[in-house]
Amino acid sequence: MADTVLYEVSDGLATITLNRPEAMNALNIATKVALREAAESAAGDSAVRAILLTAAGDRAFCVGQDLKEHIGLLAADREAGSGQTMSTVKEHYNPIVRALVGAPKPVVAAVNGVAAGAGFGFALAADYRIVAETAAFNTSFAGVALTADSGVSWTLPRVIGPGRAADLLLFPRSISAQEAYELGIANRLVPAAELRAEAEKLARGLAEGPTVAYAALKESVAYGLTHSLSETLDKEDELQARAGASEDHAIAVQAFVNKEKPKYLGR
DSSP states (O other): OOTTEEEEEETTEEEEEEOOGGGTTOBOHHHHHHHHHHHHHHHHOTTOOEEEEEESSSSEEEOSBOHHHHHHHHHHHHHHTOOGGGGHIIIIIHHHHHHHHHOSSOEEEEEOSEEETHHHHHHHTSSEEEEETTOEEEOOGGGGTOOOOTTHHHHHHHHHOHHHHHHHHHSOOOEEHHHHHHHTSOSEEEOGGGHHHHHHHHHHHHHTSOHHHHHHHHHHHHHHTTSOHHHHHHHHHHHHHHHHTSHHHHHHHHHHHHTOOOOOOOO
């Protein structure tokens, strides 16, 4: 894995850190490959019970595609008569978003600065966004004559509604952390100096929680958004049976009876 993305697993928490602060954590090919590998590793590792996605530096979470690299790749495409450059959506962005959204464990994004384009998309792919008060968001796509990618056309309308999503996509602009909170993009705002500590505390708390239940909650919410009430009730029945049969549920019930704090096993 390239050093442009740092990956660490500790006590059930996988921390993925975008590590190109000098480039505002822009996504060149090496970074996209490393991020894909990290996201897929964290999602598929049964020892990982929560994922924290964050970034180095204090200016940017991720400003999206590295346009300096992109310009050179487009020129090479024109010379070769190919469209290879835009295959990055299929090869990199889509697998990253699928891994984060589909992970059977909670994903927390700690947004430390500007999140634009695909960077915004990766933040939206998380289940919970804790955001520095100095951060900002921008869809950016239309500003460079592109359409949405990195799952934004799926996640953004679900977070803020289709009307507001259309506004931000058609008329890209910088959205302050406060406005992002009011729109529902940011779940929690904290002072920038406290972001990393608060995000780790939050994510570690989730890593110590009932992972089977968290996975079922993620699945049921995603299912309910695209299915009828009757189908969703059946899905809830299926998922509740799974959660009810978990060791964590038995531990929780016994701890409640004993008036103790449960110590979950994640199974």
